[in-house]
Amino acid sequence: MSSIESWAYLSRAIEGPSVHLQALLRAGRDADEIAHGVRTRASWLGGLTRQTEARYATNRAVADLEEAQKHGYTLLTPDSAGWPTAALQTSFGALESISTDAECPPHALWVRGSRDLPGLFERSVGVVGTRAATAYGHQATANLVDGLGGHRYTVISGGAMGIDTVAHDAALAASTPTVAIAACGAGVSYPRRNERLFERIAQQGGSLVTEYPPGVTPDRHRFLTRNRLIAAFSTGTLIVEAAFRSGALNTLKWANAFGRQTMSVPGPITSPESLGTNLAIVNRQATMVLSADHIHELLSKVGHVDAQLALEFEHAPTPLQQLSHNELRVYDSLPPVGEGGREAERVAEVAGMSVGLTVHLLLDLQKRNLVQREGRQWKRTVERAGEKAEAQL
Amino acid sequence: MSSIESWAYLSRAIEGPSVHLQALLRAGRDADEIAHGVRTRASWLGGLTRQTEARYATNRAVADLEEAQKHGYTLLTPDSAGWPTAALQTSFGALESISTDAECPPHALWVRGSRDLPGLFERSVGVVGTRAATAYGHQATANLVDGLGGHRYTVISGGAMGIDTVAHDAALAASTPTVAIAACGAGVSYPRRNERLFERIAQQGGSLVTEYPPGVTPDRHRFLTRNRLIAAFSTGTLIVEAAFRSGALNTLKWANAFGRQTMSVPGPITSPESLGTNLAIVNRQATMVLSADHIHELLSKVGHVDAQLALEFEHAPTPLQQLSHNELRVYDSLPPVGEGGREAERVAEVAGMSVGLTVHLLLDLQKRNLVQREGRQWKRTVERAGEKAEAQL
Numbered sequence: 001m002s003s004i005e006s007w008a009y010l011s012r013a014i015e016g017p018s019v020h021l022q023a024l025l026r027a028g029r030d031a032d033e034i035a036h037g038v039r040t041r042a043s044w045l046g047g048l049t050r051q052t053e054a055r056y057a058t059n060r061a062v063a064d065l066e067e068a069q070k071h072g073y074t075l076l077t078p079d080s081a082g083w084p085t086a087a088l089q090t091s092f093g094a095l096e097s098i099s100t101d102a103e104c105p106p107h108a109l110w111v112r113g114s115r116d117l118p119g120l121f122e123r124s125v126g127v128v129g130t131r132a133a134t135a136y137g138h139q140a141t142a143n144l145v146d147g148l149g150g151h152r153y154t155v156i157s158g159g160a161m162g163i164d165t166v167a168h169d170a171a172l173a174a175s176t177p178t179v180a181i182a183a184c185g186a187g188v189s190y191p192r193r194n195e196r197l198f199e200r201i202a203q204q205g206g207s208l209v210t211e212y213p214p215g216v217t218p219d220r221h222r223f224l225t226r227n228r229l230i231a232a233f234s235t236g237t238l239i240v241e242a243a244f245r246s247g248a249l250n251t252l253k254w255a256n257a258f259g260r261q262t263m264s265v266p267g268p269i270t271s272p273e274s275l276g277t278n279l280a281i282v283n284r285q286a287t288m289v290l291s292a293d294h295i296h297e298l299l300s301k302v303g304h305v306d307a308q309l310a311l312e313f314e315h316a317p318t319p320l321q322q323l324s325h326n327e328l329r330v331y332d333s334l335p336p337v338g339e340g341g342r343e344a345e346r347v348a349e350v351a352g353m354s355v356g357l358t359v360h361l362l363l364d365l366q367k368r369n370l371v372q373r374e375g376r377q378w379k380r381t382v383e384r385a386g387e388k389a390e391a392q393l
Numbered sequence: 394m395s396s397i398e399s400w401a402y403l404s405r406a407i408e409g410p411s412v413h414l415q416a417l418l419r420a421g422r423d424a425d426e427i428a429h430g431v432r433t434r435a436s437w438l439g440g441l442t443r444q445t446e447a448r449y450a451t452n453r454a455v456a457d458l459e460e461a462q463k464h465g466y467t468l469l470t471p472d473s474a475g476w477p478t479a480a481l482q483t484s485f486g487a488l489e490s491i492s493t494d495a496e497c498p499p500h501a502l503w504v505r506g507s508r509d510l511p512g513l514f515e516r517s518v519g520v521v522g523t524r525a526a527t528a529y530g531h532q533a534t535a536n537l538v539d540g541l542g543g544h545r546y547t548v549i550s551g552g553a554m555g556i557d558t559v560a561h562d563a564a565l566a567a568s569t570p571t572v573a574i575a576a577c578g579a580g581v582s583y584p585r586r587n588e589r590l591f592e593r594i595a596q597q598g599g600s601l602v603t604e605y606p607p608g609v610t611p612d613r614h615r616f617l618t619r620n621r622l623i624a625a626f627s628t629g630t631l632i633v634e635a636a637f638r639s640g641a642l643n644t645l646k647w648a649n650a651f652g653r654q655t656m657s658v659p660g661p662i663t664s665p666e667s668l669g670t671n672l673a674i675v676n677r678q679a680t681m682v683l684s685a686d687h688i689h690e691l692l693s694k695v696g697h698v699d700a701q702l703a704l705e706f707e708h709a710p711t712p713l714q715q716l717s718h719n720e721l722r723v724y725d726s727l728p729p730v731g732e733g734g735r736e737a738e739r740v741a742e743v744a745g746m747s748v749g750l751t752v753h754l755l756l757d758l759q760k761r762n763l764v765q766r767e768g769r770q771w772k773r774t775v776e777r778a779g780e781k782a783e784a785q786l
Contacts, residue, residue: 015722015745050747054738102718136661143663219725221718245714266659266671268529269683270536278659281674282681290662290671321638325495325614329408332612345447352408354443 002031007077007108008061009035012213013052016225017104020047025107031077060213067214071186072112072202082115084233086122091232091258102228106211110186113202117233120179120207124154125295126234126255128227128248129163129241134273137241140265141166144240147292149174153299154206156181156234158226159198161191163240163248168197177205181233183226185216209233227251236261236299239286242276249276252286261298262286319370320382329353330361334371334380341377395424400470400501401454402428405606406445409618410497413440418500424470453606460607464579465505465595475508477626479515484625487652495621499604503579506595510626513572513600517547518688519627519648521620521641522556522634527666530634533658534559537633540685542567546692547599549574549627551619552591554584556633556641561590570598574626576619578609602626620644629654629692632679635669642669645679654691655679712763713775722746723754727764727773734770 010031014021023046024034037045038052039059045052065075076082088105095103114120125148129137145155145167155171157164159180171178178201182190189195202208211229212222227247231237231254242248255262264286267274280286289295323331333350334342342350348358362378365371372381403424407414416439417427430438431445432452438445458468469475481498488496507513518541522530538548538560548564550557552573564571571594575583582588595601604622605615620640624630624647635641648655657679660667673679682688716724726743727735735743741751755771758764765774 050750051745053747054742054751055745058742100718136663139663140661219722221721221725224718224721265662266667266674266681267661268533269658270529270532274659275683278681278683281659282683282687288659288671288675288681290668290675294675325617328614328617329612332614348447349451352444352448354446357443358447 001079002033002035002077004065004075004077005061006031006035007079008064008075008213009059010038011075011108011110011211012058012060012064013038013055014048014107015051015055016211016222017101017106018048018051019098019101019104020045020051021107022098022104024048025078064213068110068186071214073110073186073208073214074112074115076109076111076115076117077107080115082111082117083109084117084121086118087233091260094259095257102225105232106229108211110210110213111207112186112198113207114177114205115207117207117209120154120177121156121233121235122154123152124156124179124234125299126156126230126237126251127163127167127240128157128230128237128251129239129277130243130246130248130273131160131162131164132243132273133162133166133241134271136267136271137163137273138166140267141240142170144238144265144289144292144295145170145176146174148295149176151292151296152176153235153296154179156230158183158223158230159190159194159208161194165194165197167240168201171206172197172200172204175204177207179207179209179233181226181229182208182210182218183212183222184218185210185212186214188215188217190218223247224250228254231255231258231260234260236263236295238263238265238289238295239277239280240265241267241271241273242280243272244275244279246276249280249285252280256285263289263295263298265289319368323365323370326353326357327361327365330358331365331370331380334378337380337383341374341379343376344378347378394472395426395428395470397458397468397470398454399424399428400472401457401468401606402452403431404468404501404503404604405451405453405457406431406448407441407500408444408448409604409615410494410499411441411444412491412494412497413438413444414500415491415497417441418471457606461503461579464607466503466579466601466607467505467508469502469504469508469510470500473508475504475510476502477510477514479511480626484651484653488650495618498625499622501604503603503606504600505579505591506600507570507598508600510600510602513547513570514549514626514628515547516545517549517572517627518692519549519623519630519644520556520560520633521550521623521630521644522632522670523636523639523641523666524553524555524557525636525666526555526559526634527664529660529664530556530666531559533660534633535563537631537658537682537685537688538563538569539567541688542569544685544689545569546628546689547572549623551576551616551623552583552587552601554587558587558590560633561594564599565593565597568597570600572600572602572626574619574622575601575603575611576605576615577611578603578605579607581608581610583611616640617643621647624648624651624653627653629656629688631656631658631682631688632670632673633658634660634664634666635673636665637668637672639669642673642678645673649678656682656688656691658682712761716758716763719746719750720754720758723751724758724763724773727771730773730776734767734772736769737771740771 237255348355630648741748
């Protein structure tokens, strides 16, 4: 097993993921050997020579480990018990090529809070979206995350303002663990006003994770690199609100490349913050989801996914909604409740149906207690509120 | 050609569409012959004997025609120049069976306003939805109908409160003809507060159409029968807002059976009024649509439908959004505008890239006027507002 200092050195010397480093690891060289090779500009480094050109001489491994510890961070490596091997294999193993750095897994992860990444990621949903979240985005995120907590999913997000913050907050409120993947190193709180949120995430069974060594700033290109990790670690990725060309769509693109479930929340066509999410559905980059139960069905893939089924029970039809067309014709041809009755022959005339069929249907409606007979008069017994005047038909 | 009185008699004697009447017409009997047969209880009436049992003795044909005329209505029959033959053939011809009355075309139509139904229906969109429309439903309907007017579509709806009313209103405002299909006969204004709207529809090139003779009341079962006509007459049917089990979904079901384009507007997952429309998309009963242009593309089927294409132009990426990942790494490694510059070697170190590649990319960015060189110092020239602090990535 390589020394942790070697990994810390490589984490600093190589910016983000590296296709050259992964090639050397796959070829059987270990971190100690590679770190030594980088320092001494070994002949077998290949592309890593140029990739480390600017930083190889900086050896801050011990200082970085101390600085990280000061902020509560530990360095996890492929040698660590808490390394998310399964999630990384599932995701990066699904890529068609590994020709760019971004198509490679991280070589090390700095972690604060729970170090059981396999446990956290096993059953997880990445929830991402715009920083400029609307009231609807807030409400939808909070509802969905609350429901996902009920199904015991870890909620993974990016710790940014807007949708990310609501997702982490709602997860904490629902006592479901949540993980923030940062685009900066330990000691950099970004965004600053989420400092307290990050503390609570680490304290309440969740984790703060970053590919970057202490002090690295959250530059734009690091957000793009970070997005791939949210997608890689999540069983499925959900975008809640995203404008046109939003970075959340970049996360979705990664989730698709990783063969992970991609999901999008629909929103008003009049809202710019739902343009990206709606387009992702139209363009089949994501499956439209309506509720946490719906997401759970998609992720657990237990039999046929039926968004309607649960709702059928919630919105059980009234006896009147269950009438056949001819039954409705007869029922409609009776006066409203409290306005007397009608003889069967007259009901038939109003309904434009034969007397025989009309009587047959009246008797049937009587069995279901929807009409009653008083002498030769047939009367309604039930009326839905406002049914007659404003029937939603 | 049969007399108009015979058609008027049949319109009253037979409630709504009739599979038995259609069978006789297909067998070559004309309306005069059938009307006489119904009156005299002819042996060859088949199922029509029972279907007309309650009303055959009522002969109000002349009175009905007069009453209709009083309200500005004319009776159109398959013999009339204005009969919508093409729309009916396209829609009812696509049905898998004609075993129920509802699966039959209307035998006659009472029309007020324009009598050129083929002209009105040739290029048309049925726009339907809940009576309990939200502010979003109002806005979405108005926007879409306004845009459909620009593409010269007739807007067909049901004249009800809520989405229907907004659709008719917006069509009038956009000077595009609009057609209201009613579930009641001439002389019955339903809903009453739309009386003035119906007048304007008839006056401004549109039409009021009903299958029912004068005085027939808008009972629930007639709304269901009416819904099929909205779907049958429209090139495509669009639902804007619909609750669970909404009648608008019934119209959508008909449009699907007719092989017409079915479309649904997404909405907030937190809004009960968008539950039906969202579910229709999830369950693939309707295509999600985002704009009038999108609807136009679907209906005209000119090449590949690409909702994104128009938007690509509207939301053209900024030069910074077009940078490759490595270009972004270099750009990000320069100080913000106004905070000085950096030497190439230092940029390479910050970016974690080789000096050679860094210089190559800096020169490239310089060509695009995104960075400039002053002596050995490289500087940014452009900064997107708030880019650094709150980049949406």
